[in-house]
Amino acid sequence: MLLYVFFAVFTLSTTASAKKNGYSYSHLPKGMLGNWYAYTNYGYGKKKIYKIHISNKNLRKYKKHKIYYGKKALKTSKYWTATQTSKIHGYSWIHIYGWQQSAGAGDYYNLHTFGKHKVFTIAGGATVLVDAHYYRSKSIAKKMGNKHYPKFAYSPY
Secondary structure, eight states: OHHHHHHHHHHHHEEOOOOOOOOBBOOOOOGGGGGEEEEEESSSOOEEEEEEEETTTTTTOOOOOOOOOOHHHHTTTEEEEEOOOOOBBBOOOOOEETTTTTTSSSSEEEEEEEETEEEEEEEEEETTEEEEBSSHHHHHHHHHHOOOOTTEEEEEO
């Protein structure tokens, strides 16, 4: 137990916790931007390296707007928005959803430092289950694999 407390106190930090609940982002925190890598199989098949690139392209600060359907929706569907959540599973998240999204839970982003590694976590669904943890390099991603970190909720599959 003492080791767990030491680990929790001295190795965990977050960049998203400085924003109040409901804060709408016009730019994601700088530490989240760039290329990230995960080594996973997403529950089936052979594990492989997945790369994502996080940018502020098409991010819009939230404002009340009309949800369009059909052809009008296509013109604004490239935009997305992000807001700060309250704590979920002990962590603050950035809630990501499409500008024209009228249903669904969207995705959740979290950036933490565990030990000496920055870990970018993407979760989804109504219960905010971890899809994958991403790292700054392919080699670290392969080394860490499907590592589970404290308090995050993971799918049983």
